[in-house]
Amino acid sequence: xxxxxxVGGAIVEPGLLARIWEKMHRWALRRAACVIVLGExxxxxxxxxxxxxxxxxIVRDGTEITEDSADAPVLxxxxxxxxxxxxxxxxxxAGNLGFYGAWGTLLAAARELTLExxxxxxxxxxxxxxxxxxxLQEFRTWxxxxxxxxxxxxxxxxxxxx
Numbered sequence: 001x002x003x004x005x006x007v008g009g010a011i012v013e014p015g016l017l018a019r020i021w022e023k024m025h026r027w028a029l030r031r032a033a034c035v036i037v038l039g040e041x042x043x044x045x046x047x048x049x050x051x052x053x054x055x056x057x058i059v060r061d062g063t064e065i066t067e068d069s070a071d072a073p074v075l076x077x078x079x080x081x082x083x084x085x086x087x088x089x090x091x092x093x094a095g096n097l098g099f100y101g102a103w104g105t106l107l108a109a110a111r112e113l114t115l116e117x118x119x120x121x122x123x124x125x126x127x128x129x130x131x132x133x134x135x136l137q138e139f140r141t142w143x144x145x146x147x148x149x150x151x152x153x154x155x156x157x158x159x160x161x162x
Contacts (some may be wrong), residue, residue, distance in 0.1 A: 002045070026050070087119030097126035107135065 003021040006012040012021075026049050029035055035056045037043050043056050084090055097103075110120050122132070 004045070083119075083121050083123075085119055085121075086117075088117045090119040090121055092121045092123065094123040097122060097128045097132060101128070103128060103132070 003012070003018055003025050006021075007014050007018050012018050029046065029049060029051050032055065035046055035051060036059050037046060037056060038060060039058060043053070043058055046056050047053050083092065093106075106120065113120075122129075122136075
């Protein structure tokens with residue numbers, strides 16, 4: 001975790017510890033041969049710390065790095081059934097249920113769409129996974145599912161929107 005993210009998420013108080021952590025973080029970033037980030041926003045954050053853009057690579061969460069000759073994944077009907085769960089439309093979030101995310105906004109959307117038979121499916125873990133399991137039980141439209149790495153691409157095929 002980046003120190004500025006920990007401060008922004010109120011995990012760590014601003015102060016001496018955060019400043020020391022940030023200095024150590026920048027020191028490590030400058031010395032790294034390559035810095036892997038999950039998206040453009042994180043790339044911009046790291047560039048703002050003075051890191052050369054040529055050293056920063058984006059590898060999106062859930063990306064499978066395979067050989068060009070690799071076979072397409074075999075569809076697992078059981079995984080697809082679990083994800084779709086009879087919903088007429090499925091929105092899928094595959095990734096970290098961590099400190100950053102518009103979780104409250106998604107919960108409000110779920111309340112609005114409960115009667116529309118629209119499913120929100122979360123595939124992953126994170127700091128908010130346990131509390132969300134409890135909250136999600138009150139909505140049929142919310143599912144928290146954890147699948148193995150081999151099933152990730154199958155899960156993506158089962159959703160209408162990723």
